[in-house]
Amino acid sequence: MAIPPRLMADPTKGGAVFIIGMHIHDWARATDWLPPFLAMPRMMRELERSRDLGMVSARYCLWGRTVAIVQYWKSFEHLERYARNDEYEHRPAWFECYRAASKTGSTVGIFHETYVVAPGATESLYFNMPPDFGLTGVTGAIPVHARRETAHERLHASGEPGPQA
Ligand code: HEM
Numbered sequence: 571m572a573i574p575p576r577l578m579a580d581p582t583k584g585g586a587v588f589i590i591g592m593h594i595h596d597w598a599r600a601t602d603w604l605p606p607f608l609a610m611p612r613m614m615r616e617l618e619r620s621r622d623l624g625m626v627s628a629r630y631c632l633w634g635r636t637v638a639i640v641q642y643w644k645s646f647e648h649l650e651r652y653a654r655n656d657e658y659e660h661r662p663a664w665f666e667c668y669r670a671a672s673k674t675g676s677t678v679g680i681f682h683e684t685y686v687v688a689p690g691a692t693e694s695l696y697f698n699m700p701p702d703f704g705l706t707g708v709t710g711a712i713p714v715h716a717r718r719e720t721a722h723e724r725l726h727a728s729g730e731p732g733p734q735a
Contacts, residue, residue, distance in 0.1 A: 577711040585687040585708035591638030593679035603678040609663035624648025693725040
């Protein structure tokens with residue numbers, strides 16, 4: 571069987587993947603979840619308007635009572651700089667979120683997870699996907715060749731240039 575051309579994220583380049591989400595325990599208590607929920611589109615607009623802040627792309631997910639966004643960043647340092655800077659939408663929303671919860675108790679959960687993309691620590695594969703999808707938007711894409719056929723080989727391919735397809 572002929573295997574069609576596939577791409578992988580360039581394993582020699584770095585970046586960061588950030589998952590941010592909210593879990594709504596009680597839909598009826600909109601005063602709990604609406605303010606942090608509405609803070610999110612303000613942040614996303616800010617990050618999309620100013621690409622030099624470092625967010626490259628984002629995908630929205632919804633499962634049950636949880637809404638989340640998977641974001642691809644140029645680096646952890648960009649992400650941290652954005653999150654901790656008083657000039658941007660995030661820092662005031664962070665404080666307001668905890669201030670409101672400590673006053674009234676809260677039925678909204680907030681979570682985030684950060685994954686630093688370092689050489690030799692990630693593996694990816696894209697077949698028939700739009701250009702610059704996911705991690706390839708950060709690292710660029712390279713062809714999957716014979717020595718990167720399996721996930722194991724791709725994971726350990728860091729730095730190895732490999733033949734062009
Ligand atoms: C674009 C969306 C967002 C990004 C990129 C983001 C990023 C981050 C990052 C990187 C931190 C860790 C900061 C540090 O400890 O140095 C953080 C913390 C936090 N964020 Fe966000 N965040 C986002 C959306 C939100 C939203 C919508 C809320 C709720 C209003 C929120 C509330 C918080 C809170 C409360 C913390 C502090 C957690 C703790 O250390 O106790 N974030 N965020």
